[in-house]
Amino acid sequence: MAHASFSTEHPPLAMATGLAALAAAALLSTTIFPDLGPPAERLASDIPAIRRTAEITLLEIAALRVALALGGLSLLALWAFWPRLRETAPIRWLASRPALPLSAAHVSRRSGAILLGATLLFLAWVALGGRNPALFPPVIGLEDGPVEYATALLFVIAAGLAFAASRRGPGGRYALMHLALALGFLVCAGEEISWGQRLLDYSTPATLDALNAQGEFNLHNSFGYSADHIFMAGVALYGVMLPLLARTGPAIHGAADLTGLPIASAGLALGFAAASLIHDWSVFALLPRVPMNMAEGREFLCALGFLLLMTESLSRPVQPANSAVSRAASASSP
Structure with missing residues (x-):
């Protein structure tokens, strides 16, 4: 039996996940790390460990936003070009190779x-x-x-x-x-x-x-x-x-x-x-x-x-x- 994604021109879950990743990249900010406090206050702290924590957090957020944006764009590209990609030799090999079954519905x-x-x-x-x-x-x-x-x-x-x-x-x-x-x-x-x-x-x-x-x-x-x-x-x-x-x-x-x-x-x-x-x-x-x-x-x-x-x-x-x-x-x- 052919897999559903091979009879569907564009896999909708890839598009939905890509859009969600792009939305997360746009909305992500320090508000999701409230335990660290406002970065401006932390960066101005007299305690070196607190300043270091704030600096690391800002770098993490920037890196995560880039990763989410790149991942989202990649998934949208996968969705858009899937009709062509699914015919390539690597995709066909991956689709046909033996693999452990996914979990059953129950x-x-x-x-x-x-x-x-x-x-x-x-x-x-x-x-x-x-x-x-x-x-x-x-x-x-x-x-x-x-x-x-x-x-x-x-x-x-x-x-x-x-x-x-x-x-x-x-x-x-x-x-x-x-x-x-x-x-x-x-x-x-x-x-x-x-x-x-x-x-x-x-x-x-x-x-x-x-x-x-x-x-x-x-x-x-x-x-x-x-x-x-x-x-x-x-x-x-x-x-x-x-x-x-x-x-x-x-x-x-x-x-x-x-x-x-x-x-x-x-x-x-x-x-x-x-x-x-x-x-x-x-x-x-x-x-x-x-x-x-x-x-x-x-x-x-x-x-x-x-x-x-x-x-x-x-x-x-x-x-x-x-x-x-x-x-x-x-x-x-x-």
């Missing part, structure tokens, strides 16, 4: 429902806690508090599932990529609780203390908050855009499969998109403020999303199939 519904449901429950908790402080005590949002430890635990479980998937799958690049993901999840778990610094009560080395925005023994708060911003961008690109674009045609599915990366289901991609919207500026514009940085809630939900992605990876067939055929089979699954 997997998509299950994972999406869990992550979307968790996001809605978290927002409901914030709404209720903002009106009744007893429901949202300050200890919840503390460094190394319950949410941070729960997030670290989810990453550890995701690492275990990734390791199991590396041994169950077809091997080769799939095994190596799942092992890399397992290591990455373990690093995320350690970074989340600053490698047990407060639990074991040890001090931050002077060299790292001078670089770290919060004076902690971790890398993700060093050099400003760059690591957090990279993590957010990674969730958006890998968790949201890649799964949706992979479903525009077998060529993109085949290209992604070349890396050995597991591709999230469409439902889970929507869940990642919802979790990515959890920020102080978005949540507290609609709901009462609670004593917690919404970044902690977002990280918890993203960790849950990666755990679900690894469960999806374990549930997929281990034998590659023609991507066009597997895509059609996934779409028709109950």
